Amino acid sequence: MKRAWENLDLEGGGLQSANRRLVRRLKRRNIAYFLWFLFPLGAHRVYLDDLPRALGYTGLTAAAIILYLSLGNGLMLVPAAIAAAWALYDLVWIDRRITRINKQIRVAEYLRSDNQPPAGFRGRYTDDAGTAATGTEEPRPDGSPAGATPAPHGKQRIPSFAEQERILRELTKPK
Secondary structure, three states: OOOHHHHOOOOOOOHHHHHHHHHHHOOOHHHHHHHHOOHHHOHHHHHOOOHHHHHHHHHHHHHHHHHHHHHOOOOOHHHHHHHHHHHHHHHHHHHHHHHHHHHHHHHHHHOOOOOOOOOOOOOOEOOOOOOEOOOOOOOOOOOOOOOOEEOHHHOEEOOOHHHHHHHHHHHHOOO
């Protein structure tokens, strides 16, 4: 499927623009887990908006390097072990954090005050004269529901996709 729809300008308002903004803002698990491999730098914590603990990773890494350079490799194992244990815990923490962050992002995005229908939006109309639909269409003269085609044994059925396309083509033909 082509992704040309991503280049459409839907910032006029409404649900499409809200969904587009939402997709851009949501955190992704694959990115967070990829950044987890850079745990000595705390990159996954930075991505998940947890800067104080990301600095904790950086501090532990710096402490391990300083201890290694100044006293040898025995004491450097303490901060390195703490960082490694913390990184293992983060494998579970990442999924919960992304779920929590994405929920907050969704709530904030959909409750924005500027999420209004696009200018000129009139809702659903059944004809060109501007008569608003009530949510149901007028029944046919024979009493069958609009859009339904007779089925065998007198039962009504919904038109198939191909039949719906044919009906739409007929409706759009110039008269």
